[in-house]
Amino acid sequence: MAATAKAIAPAERRRMTPRKWLSHLGWRHLVGLVAVVYAAFPVVYVVSASLTTDGTLTGSNQLFQTISGANFAALNATKFWAWMGNTLVIAVATAIGTVVMGAAAAYAFSRFRFTGRRAGLTSLLIIQMFPQVLAFVAIFLLLLTLGEVVPALGLDSRLALIMVYLGGALGANTFLMYGFFNSVPMEIDEAAKIDGATHAQTYWTIVLPLVVPILAVVSLLSFISSFAEFVVARVVLQTEENWTLAVGLYSMVSSQKDANWGLFAAGAVVAALPVLLLFLFLQRYIVSGLTAGAVKG
Template structure:
C-alpha cells in the first residue's frame, strides 16, 4: 500500500514537472494563433480570442519556408551521414583494437569537447574564406561533424563494449573478416545506440543557429533557423505570430522522430553512457 502511494506521488510530481516544461510550448502555440502582432498581453489566454490559422498560411505560402525546410533536411541528413561514417569505425577501433596513445587520445577528445564551439568562430571564418566555403553546405557539414563526432564516438564506444568479444571470435573462426563482422554482427546488435546517436546529431544540427546565420548569407540557402531569424530582422518588421507559427512547424520533424524511436532511447543512451 505504501509503495503504491509512493508511486502515485512520484507520478503526480512528474506530471507537474512535465506541465511546467510545456508552458513555453503552449505559449508559443497560443501566440501563433493570434490575429494581432502582440507577444505579451495582460489578459493572456491559452486559446486567444478569435484564433486564426492565417499565420501558418503566411509562413508556408508567403515565406520560402518549404525551401528552408529542404535546405535543413539536406544539411542535417548530410551531417548525420558524415558523422556516423567517421564515428562508427573510430568507436569500434577504440573498443576492440590496442594501440599506443589510445587512452590519452580518448581523453584529449573529451577535453576538446569541453570547450565551447563558439570560441573557434573566427578561425572557422578565416578557413571558410580561404577555401571558398561561405554559403556552402559542405563547410557547415564539416563543422557540424567535428562538433558532434566526439560525443558520437564516446556513446558508440560505450555500447560496443557491452557486446561480448566472443561473438566476433566465433565469427572469425567461421571465416568472417573484420568488415563482415562489423556489418553483419556489430551494427545490428548496436542498432539502439546507433539510432539514438543519429537522433542526437539530427536534433543538434537541425536546431543549430549561430553558424547557419553567420556563414549563410544567400536567402535561398537559409536553413529553418536562419530563415526564422531573417523574419525577425528588424524592430520594425517583426511579426511574432508568424515567427511562432514557423517555430511550431520547425519543431514537428524532431517530434515525429522522437516519438518514432522512443523505444530505443533508454537502451541507446543509458547503456552507452554508463561505460564512460
Template sequence: MTTQSTIVPITPAQAVAAEPAPLPRRPFGRWFRETGWRHLIGIVMLVFAAFPLVYVLSASLNPGGTLLTANGLFQNFDLGSYIDLFADPTRPYGDWFVNTIVIGVCSSVGTVILCALAAYAFSRMRFTGRRFGLLTLLLVQMFPQLLAFVAIFLLMSAIGDIFPVLGLNSQIGLIMIYLGGALGVNTFLMYGFFNTVPASIDEAAKIDGAGHARIFFTIILRLVAPILAVIGLLAFISTTSDFVIASVVLVDPDKQTLAVGLYQFVSQETARNWSVFAAGAVLAAILPMALFLSLQRYIVGGLTAGAVK
C-alpha cells in the first residue's frame, strides 16, 4: 500500500518571511578601519599611475608644441601631431616603429629559447660546476648592463672592423648585446619554474625511448608555457624601451629604434615639439600594452610558480 504526499503551496508572504534577515550594516568608522582604507589607497595609487598616461595623451592632442600649453587636460583636440609624425622624412617614425618591432621580437624569441635551454640543463642534468654556474649567472646580473656601455662601444667597434654585420650601426649586433644581457636573471627565473615540473614525467618519457631533445620540445615546453610568456614579455619591453645601449650602437636614423628616434623631437633647443613627441610615445605604447593584456593570465602564475623552490 502506497501513500501519496501532498505539496502544500507557499504564499509569497511566507517565502519572504523564510529568507534570512540581512546582516546589520557596519558603521562607517568600523568599515573604514577594516576595509575602507584599502579602497582609499587603491584609488590614490590608481590616480598616481594613470595621471602621467592621461597627461601624455592630452599633450599629444594639443597642437601647441610645448608642455606649458598642455597643462589644461583635453582643452584642445587636434590630430595634427599624429600626422606630423609621418610627414618628416628626416625623422622616419615608420622605420623606427618597424625597427623596434623587429629588434624586440627577435630579442624576446631568442631570449626565451636560450634561457629555456639553459634552464632545462641546470634543472634536469647534473654536471660539474652546475651550482657555481647558477651563482655566477645571478651575481653577474648585480652589475647592470648600463655600466658596460663604454666597453660595449669599444668591443663593437673592434668587431665591426672584422665583421661589419655585427659591429656598430648594426641591428644584428644590437640584438646580440640584448641576448647576452638577458640570459642571467631570466635563466635563473626559468630554472625555478622548471623545478616545479615533476621529474617523473621525464623518467616516463625516457622509458618510452625519448631523448632530452624530444622531452624538452614536446613535453617540457608545453608545461612551462606561463614562464615562457613572462620572459618573452619582459624581454620585449626591456629591449623596446632601451635608450642608452641602442643610442650607442645605432647611428643612422633609418636604423634607430623608437626610444632613440623620439629623442630627436626634443633634443634640439630651437626645434622642440613636445606634442609630436607625446604622439609618438602614445603610439609606441600601444603594442607593449596589447601584448601585456594578451599575456596577463600567464604573468601571475609564471612569476609566482617559480618562487616555490
C-alpha cells in the first residue's frame, strides 16, 4: 500500500496544473525573485554610478549608459589607499581581539562555576539593551582625558579606536559564543582532564577546534561592523591621515557644492571587495555557526 502511494505521488506532481503549482510552490519563487531584485538593485546602481564620468547620481538613472574607469583611476589622487590601510588594520585587529577575548569569556562562563557568574551574564545582557549612541559623549571625554596620560590611547589614535570597538563588541559576541560552547559536551573536557590535560590545553587544543564555525562568524561580524562603522570613527579620528574609509568617503561628498558622487561610488565598490572576499571565504561556517549555538543555551 505504501509503495502504491509513493508511486502515485510523483505522478500527481507531474500532472500538477500551473495554477496549482503557483499556489503551492510558485509563490515562493516569486517572493525570492522580488527579494533578489530588491537587494541587488542598489548594488547595480552604485556600480553604474562608479563607471560614469559626470560625477552625479542622476547621470546613472540610465544604468551603464557610459562605462569608464576614470573614477577608479582618480582614487589614486586622494588618500583613499591610506584610508583603506587604516580600515583594514583596525578591522583585522578588532576581529582578532574580539574572537580571542570573547572566546575566553564564553569558555569561562560555560565551563566554570564561580561567584558572580550569573551576575556577570546578566550584566552583559543588560548593557546590550542600552543604545550605543548614549556612549558617544562618554567615549569622547574618556579618550580626551586618557590621552593626557597615555597619548597612544587618546583622541586621533587608531589603537584607541580599536579598544573602543573591542569593548562595544565583547558583550554580544560573548553571548553568541556562550551558547555555542554550551553545545560542546562536557564529557570532552572531563576526558581531557583524565588524560592529564590542563585547562589551557583543553581550551586551545580540544575545545577551540570544535567551535571554529562560531569563531568564523564572530570574526566576520566584527570585521564588517568595524569596517563600515562611521560615527565612533568620526568622533575619535580627527586628522585626515588616520581616517577610516567610512570617514574618508564621507568627506568626499560632505560638501554638496563639490560632491563627486562618481568618485564616492568607485570608492564604495573597491571598499566592498575585502568584505565580499572574506564572506565568500567563511561562507561554509556561517550557517552552522549561527544555528548550532541555539541548540543548547
